[in-house]
Structures are given as C-alpha cells and as structure tokens.
Amino acid sequence: MNPKRLDLKTVPSKEPRRNTRIQQRNRELITEAALEVFSLYGFRGSTLDQIAERSGLSKPNLLYYFKNKEEIHRLLIDRLLETWLDPLKEISADGEPVEEIRKYINRKLELARDYPRESRLFANEMLQGAPRIQEELHELKVLVDEKVVLIRDWIKAGKLADLDPYHLFFSIWATTQHYADFDAQVQAVLEEGSARDKRFETAAQFLDKLFTGGLAP
Amino acid sequence: MNPKRLDLKTVPSKEPRRNTRIQQRNRELITEAALEVFSLYGFRGSTLDQIAERSGLSKPNLLYYFKNKEEIHRLLIDRLLETWLDPLKEISADGEPVEEIRKYINRKLELARDYPRESRLFANEMLQGAPRIQEELHELKVLVDEKVVLIRDWIKAGKLADLDPYHLFFSIWATTQHYADFDAQVQAVLEEGSARDKRFETAAQFLDKLFTGGLAP
DNA sequence: AAATTTTTTGACCACTTGGTAAATTCCACG
DNA sequence: CGTGGAATTTACCAAGTGGTCAAAAAATTT
Numbered sequence: 001m002n003p004k005r006l007d008l009k010t011v012p013s014k015e016p017r018r019n020t021r022i023q024q025r026n027r028e029l030i031t032e033a034a035l036e037v038f039s040l041y042g043f044r045g046s047t048l049d050q051i052a053e054r055s056g057l058s059k060p061n062l063l064y065y066f067k068n069k070e071e072i073h074r075l076l077i078d079r080l081l082e083t084w085l086d087p088l089k090e091i092s093a094d095g096e097p098v099e100e101i102r103k104y105i106n107r108k109l110e111l112a113r114d115y116p117r118e119s120r121l122f123a124n125e126m127l128q129g130a131p132r133i134q135e136e137l138h139e140l141k142v143l144v145d146e147k148v149v150l151i152r153d154w155i156k157a158g159k160l161a162d163l164d165p166y167h168l169f170f171s172i173w174a175t176t177q178h179y180a181d182f183d184a185q186v187q188a189v190l191e192e193g194s195a196r197d198k199r200f201e202t203a204a205q206f207l208d209k210l211f212t213g214g215l216a217p
Numbered sequence: 218m219n220p221k222r223l224d225l226k227t228v229p230s231k232e233p234r235r236n237t238r239i240q241q242r243n244r245e246l247i248t249e250a251a252l253e254v255f256s257l258y259g260f261r262g263s264t265l266d267q268i269a270e271r272s273g274l275s276k277p278n279l280l281y282y283f284k285n286k287e288e289i290h291r292l293l294i295d296r297l298l299e300t301w302l303d304p305l306k307e308i309s310a311d312g313e314p315v316e317e318i319r320k321y322i323n324r325k326l327e328l329a330r331d332y333p334r335e336s337r338l339f340a341n342e343m344l345q346g347a348p349r350i351q352e353e354l355h356e357l358k359v360l361v362d363e364k365v366v367l368i369r370d371w372i373k374a375g376k377l378a379d380l381d382p383y384h385l386f387f388s389i390w391a392t393t394q395h396y397a398d399f400d401a402q403v404q405a406v407l408e409e410g411s412a413r414d415k416r417f418e419t420a421a422q423f424l425d426k427l428f429t430g431g432l433a434p
Numbered sequence: 435a436a437a438t439t440t441t442t443t444g445a446c447c448a449c450t451t452g453g454t455a456a457a458t459t460c461c462a463c464g
Numbered sequence: 465c466g467t468g469g470a471a472t473t474t475a476c477c478a479a480g481t482g483g484t485c486a487a488a489a490a491a492t493t494t
Binding site: 039040041042043044045046120123124126127128129130134137138140141144161162163164166167168169170171173174175177178179181182183184185186188189190191202203205206207209210211212213214 | 256341344346361381424
C-alpha cells in the first residue's frame with residue numbers, strides 16, 4: 001500500500017564508489033595499525049583509540065571505514081589464515097618425504113620471521129580459546145587430515161620414522177611460531193646483540209638438525 | 218609544634234593481624250579467579266569486575282585485599298615463575314645426558330598438563346613483549362646460561378648430538394607449552410573425543426621419539 | 435556485653451571505551 | 465566554477481573501567 005514512487009533517475013544504480021584511492025589508503029592504514037595493536041593486546045585488550053592514534057585517523061573516521069571493532073579484527077584474522085595455510089597445502093605427495101617436511105619447516109619459520117605480528121595475532125586468539133575462529137579451525141583440520149594420510153603412507157613405505165603425524169605438525173608449529181610469539185623471551189635469553197636475522201639463521205639450522213634426526217627412518 | 222600526645226597504650230605496635238583464616242581464604246579465592254581471567258585475556262583485557270564476579274567477592278572487597286589490579290597480577294606472575302624454573306634447576310651434571318634432557322622434557326610437559334592457566338598467563342605476558350617481567354627474564358637467563366655450559370660439556374664429551382643448547386631449550390619450551398597455550402587448536406585438529414590425559418600421553422611419546430632421535434650423538 | 439578491630443558493602447567518581455549523528459570540509463567531474 | 469557525493473571532524477552518549485570512601489556488619493578481644 002502506497003509504495004514510494006520509484007523515480008528511475010534518482011533511486012537506482014549509483015552505489016557509492018568503493019575503492020577510491022583514499023579508501024584503499026585509509027583501509028590499509030587502519031589494518032596496519034590494528035595488526036600492530038591487536039597482535040600485542042588481543043581483541044579485548046585493544047582499543048579503537050589506540051588503533052586510531054597509530055593509524056593517524058580519528059576514531060569516528062575509523063568507523064566510517066569499518067562497521068565496528070570486530071570487523072577490523074575479522075579482516076585481519078581472515079587474511080592471516082590464508083597466508084598461514086598456504087605452506088601446508090604445498091606439501092607434495094610427489095616429493096622426497098624428509099625433504100618435503102624440511103621445506104615445510106623452513107617456510108613456516110620464514111613466516112614467523114617475516115610476519116611476527118600475524119603469528120602473535122593468531123596466538124592471542126588461541127589463548128582465549130579461539131572463540132572467533134572455530135569455523136576456520138575446521139578448515140585447518142580438513143587440510144591437516146589430508147596431509148596426515150600422506151604422511152602415514154610415507155611411514156608405511158619406510159620413508160619416514162614412525163612418528164604420530166598430528167603431533168609432528170604440532171611440534172613444527174610450536175617450534176617455528178615460538179620465535180615470533182616468544183620473541184621477548186628469546187631475546188632476553190640470548191641477549192647477545194645478535195641481529196634478528198642471525199637468530200633466525202641459527203634457528204633454521206637447529207630445527208633442521210633436530211627434525212632430520214627425528215624423521216630419518 | 219603541638220604534637221599529638223603519644224599515648225603509649227594506643228599508638229604503637231598493634232599492626233593489623235595478617236593471615237587470619239578469612240584473609241587466607243579470600244586471597245586464595247581472588248588469586249584463583251584472577252588466574253582464570255588473566256590467563257585468558259591478558260592484563261589489559263581483564264577487568265576487576267570479571268575477577269570479582271568469578272571470586273564471588275565484591276570489587277571494593279577485592280581492593281581491600283590487594284592494592285590494585287597490578288598487584289594481583291604480580292603475585293600470580295611471581296608464583297608462576299618459581300614453579301616454572303624448578304625443572305630447569307633439576308637438570309643434573311651427574312646424570313646420563315640424554316636421560317636428563319628427556320626427564321626435563323617430561324617434567325615440562327607435566328607442567329603444561331597440570332598448570333595450563335599458568336602457561337597461558339606466561340604466554341600472554343610474552344606476547345605483549347614481557348613489559349612486567351624483564352627482571353625475572355634475567356634470572357631465567359642466568360640459569361639457562363649455567364645449563365648451557367653443562368650441555369656444551371656433554372656435547373664435547375660426545376655424549377650428545379651437536380645441537381645449539383639455547384635453541385634446544387627453546388624447542389623444548391615451545392613444544393611442551395604448545396599443548397597448554399594452543400589447546401584450542403590441538404583439540405580442533407584432533408577432534409576425536411579423545412580425553413585430555415590420552416592426548417598428553419601421546420604427546421609425551423611423540424616428543425620422546427623426536428628428541429631422542431635428534432639428541433643421540 | 436561492651437569495646438575494638440576486621441571485613442564487607444553501597445554510593446560514588448573521574449576517566450575510558452565503543453559507537454552515533456549531524457555538521458563540515460574535501461574533491462572529482464560536468 | 466559549482467554541485468553532489470566522499471571524507472572528516474566535532475560534539476556527544478551510555479556503558480564499562482579502576483579505584484575511593486565512609487558507613488555498616490561481622491568477628492574478635494576484653
């Protein structure tokens with residue numbers, strides 16, 4: 001009843017232009033700042049004011065680009081998981097087993113070196129019991145299950161030591177991400193003014209030895 | 218000028234009695250609740266109201282027992298570090314090298330199993346860059362340095378594989394604490410209704426194999 | 435039981451927090 | 465140029481925050 005007259009000229013089409021240069025730049029500024037803050041303090045411990053300050057934008061302006069705090073966090077988490085799952089997908093049934101695992105370890109360690117904030121963001125989420133990413137964890141499980149089958153085959157073929165594949169993944173994740181998540185501790189214990197890159201170099205060599213020893217059939 | 222008359226009976230001595238039964242019970246209630254909350258949300262993300270509710274005491278009553286939020290946190294951190302350092306101290310120069318390390322790994326894993334909240338409290342602190350525990354980290358470093366010397370001796374004597382001792386510790390900490398800190402992920406990936414104890418059982422066997430393989434000279 | 439001390443509460447406060455609304459400024463395009 | 469939408473700011477709000485204080489209620493001592 002009494003529908004508003006649909007004026008063909010004014011009502012339709014012209015959605016606000018998305019992805020102007022300004023949009024892109026500011027969304028980038030915001031996510032960059034948010035990553036910094038969220039990765040340190042977790043979702044609850046971070047405030048829009050902190051993100052606003054770090055990004056150089058005002059708080060209301062932040063909320064012009066994102067509906068609310070949670071939406072910013074969501075975007076970061078979603079991005080992160082893509083990056084995180086990639087190396088796992090690349091484990092190939094065609095490669096040499098020990099070599100494939102070693103390559104996986106190396107890729108994961110590179111991620112920890114190059115994206116420590118993403119690693120900490122993930123860690124924060126886990127510590128809180130992963131309330132916001134149950135769905136994504138299921139996706140991870142599916143992928144892991146697939147690779148577990150592959151590894152079991154390798155073990156059966158005598159090409160890998162008989163290690164529980166699930167816990168093998170856990171230990172790889174733990175050791176590599178440790179260098180990002182517990183950087184404060186690693187630095188405090190090593191202390192020598194040794195450069196970050198150098199530390200990761202040594203870590204790579206160590207992990208290689210440790211896992212090669214454990215993996216060889 | 219005009220000092221209040223010092224009545225010898227009323228003014229002196231009688232400090233308020235500490236450690237009444239009520240004091241003990243309530244301080245325990247508070248630290249218990251605080252551990253629960255802080256281990257989930259970190260210092261910034263936790264609120265006195267949450268702790269008050271979980272402990273069953275009112276917020277002003279909380280602050281009757283502790284000066285402020287930070288003091289509660291401090292107490293938890295201090296307690297935790299004692300427990301955490303203990304197993305490291307027990308690594309003995311008199312034991313069989315590989316066996317000593319294996320025992321250390323087992324003890325650490327037991328801690329992760331029995332005190333997951335403490336582990337997460339520590340992890341939260343690390344993620345934030347360990348602002349409140351620089352001092353304690355130094356204490357840790359001193360202890361680690363001592364054990365590093367011991368391990369280097371063992372390596373020189375051909376009783377251990379030639380692995381960087383610092384990174385050996387890192388990998389042990391990482392793998393064991395992972396089961397407490399990333400429990401949400403471990404559960405999601407394993408999923409089988411497998412009981413917690415069973416998981417730790419499997420983890421213990423896995424870590425034993427992995428490190429034995431890597432450590433043998 | 436009275437006096438004293440310990441414990442608990444209720445009312446409050448200043449500041450922070452996530453978020454909104456309207457007004458204003460900026461900017462591309464005809 | 466001016467005009468319409470995009471971007472930004474200003475002013476604001478309700479709820480949450482860490483923390484205080486004086487008074488009431490319990491316990492304890494005398």
